């Protein structure tokens with residue numbers, strides 16, 4: 001845990017992993033890296049290989065077709081492995097959660113990774129369809145401990 | 160045709176800072192922006208209209224013997240606000256909140272727990288207590304039959320018809 005947080009306090013290098021998303025979330029990632037939003041303020045740098053990455057930005061609901069490549073990419077990433085599931089697709093399967101060709105977001109993937117013995121140290125969920133660039137900046141700030149978590153489980157009793 | 164570095168500095172100096180300060184400032188959102196939805200537990204009657212309308216099943220009704228739970232899973236919501244449009248009592252409100260990032264999966268759930276009413280005659284679990292009250296308020300003479308389930312209602316009706324067709328003395332046999 002301490003290793004994870006000490007690495008993330010510095011500059012998290014990210015690897016963008018598209019697992020069959022509609023590309024809206026991917027455009028928003030690029031938007032977050034433009035000078036207007038400028039995620040590089042937080043040391044975020046897009047790298048071309050998962051071997052160089054601290055954080056994997058996972059977009060899309062993980063189609064069956066992309067699954068073997070996704071597993072390979074995640075396996076190639078060094079420990080501590082941190083996955084940030086972007087968009088409603090990544091975090092919960094989104095609108096494709098029950099279709100025949102997807103495995104329903106990062107939770108389905110984690111089960112498969114566990115079976116294969118690939119450990120994932122932390123998973124962050126960033127809902128949105130597509131995510132706003134600010135939502136991604138917020139997630140990065142949350143990972144680095146700059147902002148506090150706002151969302152928590154709510155249970156209401158209605159009679 | 161390339162711009163000289165000195166010229167570039169002049170251009171950049173004229174333009175000033177364009178980068179937004181977020182997360183150290185309030186986010187800039189347009190009036191049309193759609194964020195997460197908020198369920199008002201004081202108003203919701205547990206009818207399930209929003210569950211029907213929700214395209215990715217982010218809203219679900221979980222039924223058990225005693226309770227009906229309306230579960231909102233924001234991790235799957237596509238922020239279409241269809242649920243806001245269909246709610247008969249305006250219990251769902253759209254908000255502009257998008258700061259939903261979390262490291263714990265369960266944080267993304269919102270639950271509204273409703274107590275279930277039962278059929279007076281056979282005791283099978285029926286709709287929520289609140290929904291019964293809502294129907295009684297909206298539909299005339301519904302209080303006559305609302306306390307029974309559709310099956311019992313049908314049975315009662317069939318018995319009444321039979322009474323008229325065959326006569327009570329014949330039915331008793």
Ligand code: SF4
Nearest residue numbers: 021022025087088089
């Ligand atoms: S979350 Fe929405 S915008 Fe992002 S990849 Fe999925 S469908 Fe596209």
Ligand code: SF4
Nearest residue numbers: 203204206207209246
């Ligand atoms: S439509 Fe409105 S009243 Fe019905 S279950 Fe949904 S939130 Fe509750």
Ligand code: SF4
Nearest residue numbers: 213236237239240242
């Ligand atoms: S905004 Fe759309 S996706 Fe989200 S809960 Fe409402 S109907 Fe479902």
